[in-house]
Amino acid sequence: MPPFKFDKIDRKILDILQADGRITNAQLSKDIGLSPAPTLERVKKLENTGIIKSYHAKLDTAKIDLGVNTYVMVSLKAHNKSNIDVFIDAINEVDEIIECNHVTGSHDFILKVITKDIASYQKLMLERVSEIEVVDSMQSMVILSTFKDSKVLPIPSN
Amino acid sequence: MPPFKFDKIDRKILDILQADGRITNAQLSKDIGLSPAPTLERVKKLENTGIIKSYHAKLDTAKIDLGVNTYVMVSLKAHNKSNIDVFIDAINEVDEIIECNHVTGSHDFILKVITKDIASYQKLMLERVSEIEVVDSMQSMVILSTFKDSKVLPIPSN
DNA sequence: ATAGAATCAGAATAATATTTGGAATTTTGT
DNA sequence: ACAAAATTCCAAATATTATTCTGATTCTAT
Known part of the structure; x- marks a missing residue:
């Protein structure tokens, strides 16, 4: 498997999901300027290729x-x-x-x-x-x- | 404001959301054995009191x-x-x-x-x-x- | 015991996620 | 440069989930 190249839009998705892991796909799609369907597709691909490993709540110790x-x-x-x-x-x-x-x-x-x-x-x-x-x-x-x-x-x- | 006491169910919620920050409220409610309504209420309270500070995607560096x-x-x-x-x-x-x-x-x-x-x-x-x-x-x-x-x-x- | 507060379930509604089909664009090989 | 193939996209339909609401139950402090 080649190391999977992500483009400018993917990078924006990654930035947003790092900052807010629970943003809705609807809002994410607005923020990056795509419709929900391809947005979701990109997120799934980032998850499936392992670029996004997981999502976590951050607590106040x-x-x-x-x-x-x-x-x-x-x-x-x-x-x-x-x-x-x-x-x-x-x-x-x-x-x-x-x-x-x-x-x-x-x-x-x-x-x-x-x-x-x-x-x-x-x-x-x-x-x-x-x-x-x-x-x-x-x-x-x-x-x-x-x-x-x-x-x-x-x-x-x- | 008193330092807010969370009970056994809240602790379970915190454990689950730390491990999987994007679990749906529906699934979370099943996992903790409550209906969706009070589950969501508890999550919101944990967020509002600042115990849950934020959610983040974890990437593969x-x-x-x-x-x-x-x-x-x-x-x-x-x-x-x-x-x-x-x-x-x-x-x-x-x-x-x-x-x-x-x-x-x-x-x-x-x-x-x-x-x-x-x-x-x-x-x-x-x-x-x-x-x-x-x-x-x-x-x-x-x-x-x-x-x-x-x-x-x-x-x-x- | 009893009033008040907190918590809950279940149902109704609103919003979102997800799927699907097909158009538009880009890529690739010749 | 060109056409086929692959990719990416949008829009609409459906499935799932989030959220709100109501009222019943449990808990708490007096």
Whole structure:
């Protein structure tokens, strides 16, 4: 399958759906200047080709009592495939870890961890993450405040 | 306004809408075991109270040619309010920086940066970020691969 | 117990999504 | 350049969903 080329109209659709994932097809079609039928067809194609992976509600963490958000940088004892697999499998069991990226630099992984408070954060780290046998060291950055959290990616023009 | 208490049904709604932001109200009502009318009423209340902030399409960065994603840790020359304001204002101008968090630890901010390739990343950093006068130092972590990217927050049960 | 508020189901209506058929445009191969 | 093929589009018809409304039931606080 060729990597599917989308045109200017598709890009506009992607911009709009990133900013408002629940816009109606009727409104979307007005915004991009097409009738509803081809608009829907384009959206479906973007979904079917996997360019649009999914849609999600974004919640206010403070209002659902998730006050302590952190980034945690993790180093493994050795970075062979076996160890990485063990780590990934363990991470996937933990709902509070919502992101896990393998990164360059002096650490191996960076995690994003969402918890209710410091106590639950500490408990999670001590009992669930430190306990993963392949983990060597961890370094936490507690998020004090968030100044930008855009869900709109900068799609290149060409 | 009291901090609005949501019950078990609301929590289920939040779980479902985080996982599938475009589910129809009809299907949602079936999933939670209520009729459409009160289901919609609950969703609207969750939106109006700000617990649900927004809805967004999630795209495949590789397929839209955004192959280089990084975390960048930034230290400012001094962390007074004035400098922070200057920094935030500058960051908000840059579409490629989709997240900006003020954090504890040896750096001041952590950014998430989305670009097409290494060349565009370097250009962005040199010409847009390094140029911000209050920036002292930067340290990059390039994302090699993403093992988890969940849009579902672990809502505390009580 | 009882008034008031909140929540619910079911039905009616309004809006939207989705399908269909065919015209117009673009693309492709010669 | 040309014609066939493919793509893209619109407009209209139908199916599905959202939304509103009414009244019954449950919950809450006194």
